[in-house]
Amino acid sequence: MTKLSVNINKFATLRNSRGGDNPNVLKAALDAERFGADGVTVHPRPDERHIRYSDVREIKKAIKTEFNIEGNPQEQKFVDLVLEVRPHQVTLVPDALVQITSNHGWDTIANKDYLVNIISVFKNAGIRTSIFVDPDVAMIEGAKASGTDRIELYTEGYAKHFFEDKEAAIRPYVEAAKVANELGLGMNAGHDLDLQNLRYFVQHIPGLLEVSIGHALVCDAIYLGYENAVQMYKRQLQ
Ligand SMILES: CC(=O)[C@@H](O)[C@H](O)COP(=O)(O)O
Numbered sequence: 001m002t003k004l005s006v007n008i009n010k011f012a013t014l015r016n017s018r019g020g021d022n023p024n025v026l027k028a029a030l031d032a033e034r035f036g037a038d039g040v041t042v043h044p045r046p047d048e049r050h051i052r053y054s055d056v057r058e059i060k061k062a063i064k065t066e067f068n069i070e071g072n073p074q075e076q077k078f079v080d081l082v083l084e085v086r087p088h089q090v091t092l093v094p095d096a097l098v099q100i101t102s103n104h105g106w107d108t109i110a111n112k113d114y115l116v117n118i119i120s121v122f123k124n125a126g127i128r129t130s131i132f133v134d135p136d137v138a139m140i141e142g143a144k145a146s147g148t149d150r151i152e153l154y155t156e157g158y159a160k161h162f163f164e165d166k167e168a169a170i171r172p173y174v175e176a177a178k179v180a181n182e183l184g185l186g187m188n189a190g191h192d193l194d195l196q197n198l199r200y201f202v203q204h205i206p207g208l209l210e211v212s213i214g215h216a217l218v219c220d221a222i223y224l225g226y227e228n229a230v231q232m233y234k235r236q237l238q
């Protein structure tokens with residue numbers, strides 16, 4: 001069954017908005033796993049707008065399920081943090097500092113040499129690697145050449161068009177998944193997945209190992225309760 005990794009970035013957004021420690025980010029991570037999540041994801045951005053490097057170190061000491069750290073390895077301090085903390089998985093995301101959120105995958109062809117090198121650094125440290133990619137067959141093939149363990153399909157395009165034409169919205173992802181499975185690439189997915197679009201996605205993407213979900217889940221938790229929200233997302237994966 002596809003695993004759920006809860007991205008707790010937005011708990012940190014709320015905490016930072018008042019300069020205190022409420023909500024406590026470590027508690028959000030531990031509660032996610034207590035409520036049934038299979039893992040926790042954080043995305044410490046260079047400006048620490050939400051998750052701080054100190055949060056990452058604190059969570060690593062206490063987490064019992066899978067820890068996934070996302071970020072851009074072109075920031076040396078991100079590489080240093082990941083090698084220090086050694087999470088189960090690192091997900092490489094090609095975000096520029098100025099981006100409000102992640103909005104594209106790697107050009108795995110243009111960045112092949114760079115990705116081969118940085119992926120080997122993390123793999124040699126015993127950390128599973130995943131790279132954020134668009135549902136583009138050429139990029140999936142390029143990901144295989146990079147030596148990464150997994151890809152993470154960037155699902156904003158699917159979410160954006162889900163209600164207007166879900167068959168069309170899922171089509172590129174089905175194609176990408178077919179190639180990833182043929183190449184023996186592990187497959188994760190994430191970005192803008194929610195309670196409305198998640199089940200259809202999981203039903204149509206064979207071999208999907210993990211979804212990482214944050215923004216919508218935290219928004220749902222405000223209205224439905226955090227424990228209830230985590231369990232509602234888990235039920236979408238059954
Ligand atoms: C890689 C990805 O799609 C998400 O983890 C995204 O990075 C969320 O980042 P924000 O929480 O800063 O929007």
Ligand SMILES: NCC(=O)COP(=O)(O)O
Nearest residue numbers: 007190191192212214215
């Ligand atoms: N990798 C995707 C992720 O961790 C969460 O993305 P979102 O659900 O906050 O859009």
